[in-house]
Amino acid sequence: MRLRIVRTRGDQSEGRLDDETVLRAAYDDHGRELFALAYRSLGDRGRAEEAVQETFLRAWRGADRYDPRRSTLRTWLYAICRNVVIDAIRARAARPELADAAPPELPAPERPLEQLLVGLEMEEALRRLSDQHRCVLVEIHLRDRPASEVAAQLGIPVGTVRSRVYYALKALRLVLEEMGWHGDH
Amino acid sequence: MVTTERCQQMRTMLGMYALGRLDDRETITLRAHLDGCPECRTELSLLTPVAAALSAADPDRLTEPAPRPSSTLPDAIFGAVDRERGRKRYHRIAVAAAAVVIAVGLVTGGFFLRGGTSTAPPGQPVAFTVLAAGVDASARVENRAWGTGISLDVAGLPQGRTYNVWLQRSDGSRMNAGSFIAGGDKTMSMQLAVGLPMSDATMLGVSAPGDDRTLLQAPLRS
Numbered sequence: 001m002r003l004r005i006v007r008t009r010g011d012q013s014e015g016r017l018d019d020e021t022v023l024r025a026a027y028d029d030h031g032r033e034l035f036a037l038a039y040r041s042l043g044d045r046g047r048a049e050e051a052v053q054e055t056f057l058r059a060w061r062g063a064d065r066y067d068p069r070r071s072t073l074r075t076w077l078y079a080i081c082r083n084v085v086i087d088a089i090r091a092r093a094a095r096p097e098l099a100d101a102a103p104p105e106l107p108a109p110e111r112p113l114e115q116l117l118v119g120l121e122m123e124e125a126l127r128r129l130s131d132q133h134r135c136v137l138v139e140i141h142l143r144d145r146p147a148s149e150v151a152a153q154l155g156i157p158v159g160t161v162r163s164r165v166y167y168a169l170k171a172l173r174l175v176l177e178e179m180g181w182h183g184d185h
Numbered sequence: 186m187v188t189t190e191r192c193q194q195m196r197t198m199l200g201m202y203a204l205g206r207l208d209d210r211e212t213i214t215l216r217a218h219l220d221g222c223p224e225c226r227t228e229l230s231l232l233t234p235v236a237a238a239l240s241a242a243d244p245d246r247l248t249e250p251a252p253r254p255s256s257t258l259p260d261a262i263f264g265a266v267d268r269e270r271g272r273k274r275y276h277r278i279a280v281a282a283a284a285v286v287i288a289v290g291l292v293t294g295g296f297f298l299r300g301g302t303s304t305a306p307p308g309q310p311v312a313f314t315v316l317a318a319g320v321d322a323s324a325r326v327e328n329r330a331w332g333t334g335i336s337l338d339v340a341g342l343p344q345g346r347t348y349n350v351w352l353q354r355s356d357g358s359r360m361n362a363g364s365f366i367a368g369g370d371k372t373m374s375m376q377l378a379v380g381l382p383m384s385d386a387t388m389l390g391v392s393a394p395g396d397d398r399t400l401l402q403a404p405l406r407s
Contacts, residue, residue, distance in 0.1 A: 020263065027259055035254040040246075047395045049258050054394055056262045057269065088395030091346060119241035126239075126247055141204050141236070142244040159197065166200030169232045176235065 017063035017073075027056060030074050034081045037120055041085045041113060051088055055081040075180035082117060089113070125175045133168035136161055191218070192225055199225065203232040265361055272363065272378050308334060311389055315402035317342075321372070322391075322401050328383040335362060335377040335389065342400070344369030346393065352381050352405075353388035360386075364394070 015022040034055055038048035058080050059066070066076055126134050139150045140161075147165075151158040195218045201207050202215055219226050308327030316322065320341035327334040333352060342348060350362040362379040379386075383405065391401040 020266065023266065024259070024263065027262065031258070032251065032253060035258070036251050039252045042395065045252075045255075046397065048252075049254055049261070050395050052254060052258060053262045053265055057265055060266050060269070084394075087347070091393045092396055115241055118238050119243055119246075122239050122242035123247045126242060137239065138244050138247065140201075140206060141239055142242055142247075147201065147206065162201050163197035164200075165204065165206075166197055166232075169200045169203060169235055172239070173231055173235045 017059055017066055023056065023060055026059070026073060026077065030077050031056075033074075033124060034077060037078070037081055037117070038085055040116060040120060042088060047088060051081065051084045054084045058084065072180035075182075078117075078121075082113070086113065121176075121179070121181065125172055125179060125181075128175045129168065129171055132164060133171050136164045137168050137172065140165060192222060195219075195222075195225055196228065199229055199232065203229060203236040205236075268361065268380055269363075271380060308336065309406075311403040311405060313401055313403045315390075315399055317400040320401065324389060324403060326383060326386075326389065326405060329378075332378065332380040333362075333383040333386055335379065336375070337365075337377065337391075338372050338374045339365070339367065339391070339401070340370055340372040342367035342369075344371075348391050348400070349394055350377055350389070350391050352379055352386040353390060354381075354385055355387045359390075362389075 017023055017026065031052060035048055035052050038051035038055075039045060042048050042051060055077060059077060062080075066073070071079075126137065129137075135154070136150060139145045139153075140147055147161045148158050151161045154161070195215060198207060198211060198215050202212065207215060219229065308325035311324050311326055313322055313324075320339065322337070322339045322341075324335060324337045327336075335350065335352075337350060339348075344367060346367050347364055348367060349364045351359040352362050353359050360379060360381045363375070363377045365373055365375050367373060386405050389403045389405055390399050392399050
């Protein structure tokens with residue numbers, strides 16, 4: 001049935017989003033992450049909070065459009081927040097003539113924003129990994145360090161580091177799927 | 186047919202390969218295995234998009250504490266939801282009341298329809314002291330038992346964009362009064378209901394979401 005939020009992977013909420021208890025649970029589960037997204041995109045706390053508020057208002061208004069069979073609640077809220085952020089960036093860029101404010105920095109359109117979104121998503125997923133798994137991916141892939149150096153630092157054989165990379169990627173994929181990732185569709 | 190043990194051996198290389206960190210010799214060995222092993226190819230196809238997306242992560246952002254919203258944000262959010270819920274309810278009541286008035290009017294031979302031609306709209310007009318270039322606006326505010334009623338007409342704001350209307354208290358804090366989509370040159374007329382006594386409001390204003398700049402502003406006398 002379309003209007004119900006059934007219990008899905010990674011979401012504890014059950015019930016309709018226009019029920020305030022459900023909406024509050026959604027805020028408790030995802031509010032901070034959405035704020036981080038808005039803050040990183042807009043670079044300002046006040047704007048970021050307005051964006052999160054607008055996100056939840058839109059979610060509340062559009063509660064009957066949310067279909068838990070098609071996406072997790074987190075993915076749906078993320079998509080709304082992304083649109084709110086894009087609107088805010090556009091609104092800011094489009095009206096320099098309406099006020100005497102400083103020339104607008106144009107945090108150029110969607111491409112860097114998409115990149116930022118993917119990056120934040122990945123960082124959130126990395127935080128949910130075990131320290132061991134996160135460490136090898138961060139050091140080898142993100143900080144570009146040789147496996148031998150990382151092995152020496154950790155005091156383990158290089159073969160262990162290499163196989164750990166494999167298991168870490170598998171674990172990361174699972175975490176991403178739980179978060180509702182659909183990066184390769 | 187390759188053995189599971191061979192696959193196991195190769196899979197420790199698979200992660201490094203997905204990250205593009207194998208040397209040439211190892212790459213050749215692994216590729217030779219992949220050519221003959223659909224299982225390992227499937228495994229690789231699951232890891233490659235993850236490795237690609239992972240490059241977008243920022244290791245410094247990962248270690249710094251995540252930015253946290255202020256503790257008052259939930260109140261702001263659910264206050265806004267409550268107000269909107271209230272407006273919807275008010276709207277429903279108003280529609281029902283209008284239906285009753287019309288029904289009574291028809292029964293009594295159109296007395297209300299004929300008699301109610303008084304043109305003065307309710308409330309008092311306000312004067313805009315801030316008006317963005319090219320924008321035309323007029324507004325009336327009315328003190329009501331449930332708070333402040335606002336009727337607002339706006340033209341000249343960029344078509345299709347959304348704007349917030351707010352009331353400001355004397356301490357500078359604002360209460361959201363609703364939002365509207367601008368119609369360019371077309372005048373947009375709206376009725377807004379705000380759960381704030383008119384005596385507590387010092388200013389009526391309009392700004393774009395996510396933008397602190399005030400586009401329209403009028404002081405209120407209460």
